[in-house]
Amino acid sequence: MSRLDPNGRWDGAVTSRALPSSEEEVASLSPALRASLGRIWWMQAATEARVAHSFQLVHASLAKLGANEALVQLAHRAIDDEHRHASLCEELTSRYVGNALGAYVKLPDAHPLHATAKNEEERAALYVVGQCALNETFASAYLTAAREECTSPLGRAALRELLADEIDHARVGWAYLMSASAELRVSLSDWILPLTVCNLREWQEVATQSEGHSTGELAAHGVPRAEAIREALEEAVSGVLLPGFAHVGLDTRAMERWAQAGMAT
Amino acid sequence: MLYPQHMTHRLLHTLVFSSAALVGGCGAAHVTPTSDASAPPDAGADAPDVRYCEAGWPTTKGQFRHDRDGVVYSCSHPMENPEMPDLSMCCVIRPEDLPENQP
Numbered sequence: 001m002s003r004l005d006p007n008g009r010w011d012g013a014v015t016s017r018a019l020p021s022s023e024e025e026v027a028s029l030s031p032a033l034r035a036s037l038g039r040i041w042w043m044q045a046a047t048e049a050r051v052a053h054s055f056q057l058v059h060a061s062l063a064k065l066g067a068n069e070a071l072v073q074l075a076h077r078a079i080d081d082e083h084r085h086a087s088l089c090e091e092l093t094s095r096y097v098g099n100a101l102g103a104y105v106k107l108p109d110a111h112p113l114h115a116t117a118k119n120e121e122e123r124a125a126l127y128v129v130g131q132c133a134l135n136e137t138f139a140s141a142y143l144t145a146a147r148e149e150c151t152s153p154l155g156r157a158a159l160r161e162l163l164a165d166e167i168d169h170a171r172v173g174w175a176y177l178m179s180a181s182a183e184l185r186v187s188l189s190d191w192i193l194p195l196t197v198c199n200l201r202e203w204q205e206v207a208t209q210s211e212g213h214s215t216g217e218l219a220a221h222g223v224p225r226a227e228a229i230r231e232a233l234e235e236a237v238s239g240v241l242l243p244g245f246a247h248v249g250l251d252t253r254a255m256e257r258w259a260q261a262g263m264a265t
Numbered sequence: 266m267l268y269p270q271h272m273t274h275r276l277l278h279t280l281v282f283s284s285a286a287l288v289g290g291c292g293a294a295h296v297t298p299t300s301d302a303s304a305p306p307d308a309g310a311d312a313p314d315v316r317y318c319e320a321g322w323p324t325t326k327g328q329f330r331h332d333r334d335g336v337v338y339s340c341s342h343p344m345e346n347p348e349m350p351d352l353s354m355c356c357v358i359r360p361e362d363l364p365e366n367q368p
Contacts, residue, residue, distance in 0.1 A: 044325065044326060047323065047324065047325045047326060048325045050323055050325075051323065051325050054322055054323065068287070068288045068289075070287055070288065071287060071288065074287070082325075085325070110320065110323050111322060111323070112319045112320060112321065112322065113319070114316075114319070115315070116315060116316060130321070130322050131322050134321075134322070135321070135322040135324065137276065137280055138324070139324065139325060139326075140276055140279075140280060141276060142326060144275075144276065167276075167279055167280060170280045170284075171280055171283070171284035171287060172284075172287070174280055174281045174284040175284040175285065175287035175288045176288075178284065178285055178288055179288045189305050190305045191316070192305075193305060193307075194314060194316035194317050194319075195316075195321075197317055198316075198317065198319050198320065198321035199321035199322060200321070201321055202320070202321035202322065202323065202324050203321075203324055206324060206326050235274060236274075236276065239273070239274025239276070239277055240274050240276045240277045240280060240281065243274075243277055243281070244277060244280070244281040247281055247282070248281070251305055253305065254305040254307050255305075257307055258307065
């Protein structure tokens with residue numbers, strides 16, 4: 001039975017348009033490269049599905065905050081979006097290695113607890129900002145970098161589908177910040193640096209673990225080089241997060257000093 | 266202070282500026298802080314801040330599958346490594362596959 005919501009973004013379909021035929025492309029790859037790509041997309045299916053849980057929390061948080069109904073609905077749709085992403089990744093796995101790896105597995109759910117939040121309202125706002133404005137902005141930067149290096153029609157099509165949704169997910173966070181109360185924005189100003197440091201650390205780990213395996217060959221199929229990931233993350237901090245947070249009225253002075261000092265995590 | 270040197274990142278426009286439309290507005294006006302006394306503290310400026318020690322939100326990338334001796338691992342390292350020198354980076358995703366859990 002499908003995990004996808006028939007009322008989801010594409011009426012229960014996995015993608016906005018059919019993925020390109022890939023038999024010839026895949027047949028031209030070495031067995032080792034096919035195996036690597038199959039494994040990478042298989043694991044990404046699991047991690048995409050895990051983020052559906054993150055959006056359950058974001059959705060509940062926005063509802064608790066009494067946020068604009070359009071944002072609440074977008075966050076609800078995002079739960080299904082992440083399941084669609086998992087299905088898309090399964091499809092990519094299948095294109096490269098058939099059904100050799102089986103269904104993806106459920107990874108343990110995880111999210112920050114923000115134990116020192118002043119109250120439930122602040123914690124709910126931190127969930128929205130952390131998952132949407134930060135994590136999905138980094139995801140958008142990652143996917144943009146991946147797409148720039150990707151020449152494979154199949155890879156580019158998959159990355160385009162993922163990126164289109166991640167952009168919407170990030171915008172939920174930015175739009176929420178625009179509509180948050182002045183009082184909440186003051187308290188969030190004190191949190192944006194720790195939130196950014198912790199989330200950037202997660203993404204830098206993706207780059208670190210790519211070192212030694214990242215190749216132009218993989219990059220051509222949508223798995224970016226470690227250096228490209230690092231560059232995209234740093235540009236996201238200086239070019240999106242800092243001016244973005246300033247634009248929505250947060251105090252970015254501490255974050256700016258941290259960025260200028262090298263973005264230590 | 267709108268960071269003019271960085272205003273050209275295309276995602277800034279796509280993610281931030283255009284998101285105002287979602288809430289039917291034209292974006293928040295920037296509030297210039299009144300004094301340095303009110304500035305948020307730097308990372309690690311005073312006592313250790315536990316907020317910096319939390320794990321961030323999990324990403325949708327960066328996990329890889331390893332198979333070894335019939336056991337499937339989820340790892341943060343992408344390459345097949347027959348020696349598996351650092352299992353701390355991996356978790357067993359089907360504990361029933363472990364030899365000690367075999368009937």
